[in-house]
Amino acid sequence: MQRVIAFAFLLSLAGFAGNASAATPEEQQAACQDDAFKFCNDAVPDEEKVKACLIENRRKLTTACRAILSGGRSRRK
DSSP states (O other), rough: OHHHHHHHHHHHHHHOOOOOOOOOHHHHHHHHHHHHHHHHHGTTTOOOOOOOOOTGGGGSSSSHHHHHHHHTOOOOO
């Protein structure tokens, strides 16, 4: 059940990431699912809380998930 909820959340990342990301919903799920469970498991199933948690933990996320959250834009520091 939790996987289904997480999948629904990850599908919602398409709107969150904006049109700059050309990733399919399946690619978005693959990119962020493990990070969502690792860092934000207690926020599931609340999509907004999971999004906020992923943003808060951005530096800890995989490169692929960070790219999805930033809409496909890479950021240099």
